[in-house]
Amino acid sequence: MYGLVNNGVRTYVIENHGKACWSAICAKAGVDEQEFETMTAYDDAVTNAMVGALSETLGLTVETALEVFGRYWVGFAQSTAIGKLIDMSGDTFWDRLRGLDDMHERIQNTMPELDPPGFDLEDMPDGSRRLHYHSSRNGLAPMVVGLLHGLAEECGLEVRIDHLVAKADGADHDVFGLSVMTSEAAA
Numbered sequence: 001m002y003g004l005v006n007n008g009v010r011t012y013v014i015e016n017h018g019k020a021c022w023s024a025i026c027a028k029a030g031v032d033e034q035e036f037e038t039m040t041a042y043d044d045a046v047t048n049a050m051v052g053a054l055s056e057t058l059g060l061t062v063e064t065a066l067e068v069f070g071r072y073w074v075g076f077a078q079s080t081a082i083g084k085l086i087d088m089s090g091d092t093f094w095d096r097l098r099g100l101d102d103m104h105e106r107i108q109n110t111m112p113e114l115d116p117p118g119f120d121l122e123d124m125p126d127g128s129r130r131l132h133y134h135s136s137r138n139g140l141a142p143m144v145v146g147l148l149h150g151l152a153e154e155c156g157l158e159v160r161i162d163h164l165v166a167k168a169d170g171a172d173h174d175v176f177g178l179s180v181m182t183s184e185a186a187a
């Protein structure tokens with residue numbers, strides 16, 4: 001993952017748990033404590049080791065740690081230099097979801113080694129919606145749950161997310177059922 005993501009983990013830990021906690025996590029993960037180069041693509045093993053150490057240090061499951069970070073990432077990514085260049089301002093939560101592939105594609109212009117996720121929003125006949133999440137990576141579905149909650153929160157919504165189909169169970173990709181808990185008029 002690009003250093004931007006690793007710096008997101010670093011900033012999350014320092015903001016919420018302090019520098020000493022970050023040092024402990026780095027020591028456990030065996031990674032250098034320095035800030036990461038935002039525009040450098042690091043091996044995913046670095047990110048995975050940090051998330052593993054973070055979950056152990058904070059006493060969370062890896063899934064919960066990923067979800068917490070996903071929620072945090074929405075605000076953090078938009079506050080970074082590259083995030084500020086990206087128009088995340090679709091009119092509604094659903095527009096923003098539909099725009100995620102275009103957004104990551106634009107990021108790819110400046111981060112050529114980006115290996116972005118792919119999302120498809122499916123309107124079901126009963127009016128509900130399903131989000132299909134494709135990735136070359138494994139294990140990040142809990143982060144997507146956090147990302148979706150974070151994105152919904154920014155749009156003034158609370159969403160219910162059901163993990164209907166899991167790549168971890170051998171499926172080709174993950175599928176989430178999405179329904180709005182608060183009034184859609186607020187979107």
Ligand code: HEM
Nearest residue numbers: 001002004077078083086114115116117135136137147148
């Ligand atoms: C301005 C906001 C955002 C920026 C700048 C951004 C940027 C990035 C970057 C740099 C990566 C690392 C990919 C790599 O290094 O190969 C990434 C990964 C990812 N992003 Fe975004 N992102 C943003 C918002 C979002 C949102 C709102 C979602 C979903 C709701 C999302 C979903 C993901 C996922 C799931 C990954 C992991 C890659 C994978 O699944 O293989 N991102 N993003």
